[in-house]
Amino acid sequence: MAVKSLTVGGVRALAWEGLENHAARFETAAGRLTALSDAALDALDQVHPVSWEGTAARLAREGFIEQRAAGRRSATDLQVAAAAMRHVARTMRAEQSNAVAAVEAALMDGFMVDEAWRVSAPPTKGMPPERAHMLMHHEEQVGAAARSIRAALARSLEMLRDAVPRWTSPVGSPGGHERAPAPPTDGSAKQNREYWDSLTEQQRQQVLEARPGWIGGLDGAPASARHDANVGQIDSERVRLEARRDQLAAELHDNWFGGAFTNADAELWYTERKLADLATIEKLLGKYPEGRLMLLDMRSGERGMAAFAIGNPDTADHVSVTIPGFGTTISRSFAAMVKETEYLQREAEIQLINHGRRGETIASIAWLGYEPPQGTGPGWGDTVVGFTDVTQREHAVKGAARLAAFFDGINTASELGDPHITALGHSYGSYTTALALQDPRPGQPVDDAVFYGSPGVNAGSEKDLGLEEGRAYVMKTDGVWSFIGGDGDAIADLGFFGAFGPDPANADFEHLSTNAATTPDGIDREQSTGHSEYSRMGTNGELRTSAYNMAVIIGGLPDQVVRR
Template sequence: MNLRDIARWDTSALQAVQRSLSARLATIGFVQDRLADIGRLPTWQADAADAARRRFRIAADDLTGEVAAITVVERLIREMVDAVTHLQAELDGLREAAAAHGMALSDNGDIIDAPGPTVDAAAARRDELRAAARALILQAEDLVADAAAVLTRAADGATEPGETDRPGTGLSAPAPPPDGSPLDNREYWDALPAAQRREVIEQHPEWVGDCDGIPSAVRHEANVGRFDDERSRWEEERARIRERLDRNRFGGAFTDDDAALWYAEQKLRDLGDLEKLVRDHPDGRLMLLDLQSGERTMAAFALGDPDTADHISVTTPGIDTTVASLRGMTDEAAALKAETERQLDLAGRTGETVSTIAWLGYQPPATTGPGNYDVPFLDQNLGRGWLVDSWQSDRATAGAPKLASFYDGLDVASQKPDPHITALGHSYGSYTQGLALQDPGPGQPVDDAVFYGSPGFDANDESDLGLAPGHGFVMRAHDDPIAVVDGFGRLGPDPVQADLEQLSVREATTPDGVRREDADGHSEYPRPSGNGELRTSGYNMAVIVAGMPELAIR
């Protein structure tokens, strides 16, 4: 299949076939009814009548088989009409977009320069068009394969009455491309017709719930729909582990079963916490739900619609953050969103929208639990566990590519031409954030970054982070114990010595006339103070998320 084949698909011919099959079904139905009526004649008796009835039953059985085959094919044709109509509309849109940028689509999905005056077309636009074109070709090939399978079953007489009521007997949705980029994922979704999108959400939610580039509303619906299955999975896993422990005379002394049981029970508690979070924030979006790939649950929750927001922030937390912490993070995200919107209103930019996201898509070091990196927690601020875990780098190294992909997914899923994205990183999360901004790739979409309470982020200035000059910021409280870790330089230069702009966290009256409290210690930066107002540090984050760093307090 190629783009020319898609364009030349004759939906009118398909519709004519569908009408013919529908008429055939109506005719067969009429014949079946008449045979049944004749067979029920009460005055028709004797051996000849019995023989005739037997022949009628044979004929009726033959017609039933034919009805099953025709019904399946008729349904297939209807689905094909919808799918092909969708593909052709998408193709027309791609060709118009390509022409607007002085380009054209070749039949195999490559991008070529169109005849006429040269138009400056960014490489990103070429990549986007190429990914979209190839997604259409893959979808067309999948349609052809599905149709061939259905027609073969019908021709072989393998169809059965009622088969059309079962899933998987007509066109079926393909899975997303393996290891696809966020752009590949978005184009995959765009290429699916409405019926197949619904099939994916209802039957294969795991395909899209954690898939960067897929619309946030789709991810939310898919993830929420997985709650019951995940609970059943982990209840069964817990029962299996308990059974193994009960059979083992030494308990968990010589196995990892006791640790596995601890994590299984924790994941069940995490599910309960996430369900409550979703109930309490019906307008929120659960953009990530991963209970399989790590010891601890990973999740991300958005307030506001990131697909339509003008300004998006993503907060990456640090040590000891778990799903149980997401409620507090979401409360902080709500306060940040409200303050950002307030600052936009004061600036006369009331039409601009905001989405704030709490991202726990990696496994931060922890000081509780039986995992390899979980060590005894001796002191909330300066304990051995806190410091040792602050120096570990592999958790951040593993999480950074996921965070970079999440940023990219927000950008490609956005309905805005260029959404303003701000990265906010706290503590160990700031180190993960710094690595994510340096993730090798076609270029990260983050516009501004704030590192607060940071032990380091392995960079000296904005150029190291893919940011424009003046768009990287650091905040640290004078009594933040993270400074003890900074002094070793294990995770890069001391942030307050880097060539990023240092913002104040001290008590101040901000340009909006609000008197704001300072941030003390390691955790107060994003939290409202006792009077309900964000502290100076939180205000600074809000004006940067709003795209107004000139209002920040230095």
């Protein structure tokens, strides 16, 4: 369907019953596939009793379980596609009604509307002012309706392309053009970059349109391609999550015991949070149209994950990556994190200009590519579990592998070859950052690291982190221990107990000030207190001393820091 050439007659002729019928067929197929997948496993139990043991029994049962899981995944794909079809039919029927109503209103007032949506008046010798005003009004209304339905149709077609299962082959086009191969499995950033570079422009477009999930999180691919792929997944991910939400809600409604004996209630809670995450991401895209969504992952974990860049990491001389800690989620705190990232990027550029380096550029990234410990959850005990998790290694170890690959991807995708990269690890994120710097697989592309509000970094010197001497920095707010009601940093206070290695506040790193100070640029800056103010703006409209310190390090101006 040619969206741009959609005519008035074409809109009138649009019918959505066929799409709804297809949705019903997909839903029926999904139900049958689920039933057949379950029946296959039941049949195994009937033919071979539970008492059947041994290697053959184990392999047979595992095979049937995997087949059932595959069947259920395919059924979910069908349900997602059906939900997308119903959503498109509902949305487009409303758009069609609005467009036709705008045309009919113009016709009722005696004007003419041609197939290209142009409104005109019958030939007359003169037109009264009120009539001319009415003509302008209908021109605006009909034109707006035409633009709206064309845009809605384009979005709908994209949504259907993303939602309808493609189980048959690699990406290709019906015109017989060369198909794009899949990216390497668990490829390094270098291998991923080579894969992207090997594709033709047409193949790249095929992947972005039909397989955006291949590229959105592909470390080493250009930031612009990752952005386009991730933005292209938002609508289909919303449809998928909404379908799953409705399915879980129906299951709980029909279950006498609610979710007491299943995980449905917890999964529903997390699904609703991911929908809220998508809404937050869309607001960020509207607020920062030049930003780059370098990661969008609503499938790998219980919570959504994302990374958002201010500036272009592929062309910037200096790139910073902020890694958050305890309690950070997309819907609750990612927008504030991106805003603070913007502050740091802007301040770093100002400091470069102040020192005669106007031509150098900064890109700053807010990275939430892992699941930090949380203080909230669907269950009554999740708060206790979350506060226990913040003293454990598991979340950091998993996140560190992803972060190390992300650092490597920035370095590999850079058009400059070797950009200056600064890691900013806050709270539990500082421990995750330090483990990523110690990951031997991708090497060490990070030049500077700043740890603030840190409970520990599993290291006592720069050498332990693969950094040059004097290139690791620590900040901790002054104050009485927060555990006894003071204004200190509760999470950083945990460093005293050595759960994650030597206390960073006493380790052999560069120690920077968080106190009120007049910085070398002559600006009076406020102190930081507690755990969350390090990178925030002060009440005087200037970044606090701690954030200023981060900005000059990001800009490669370590001689301008304020030391403790």
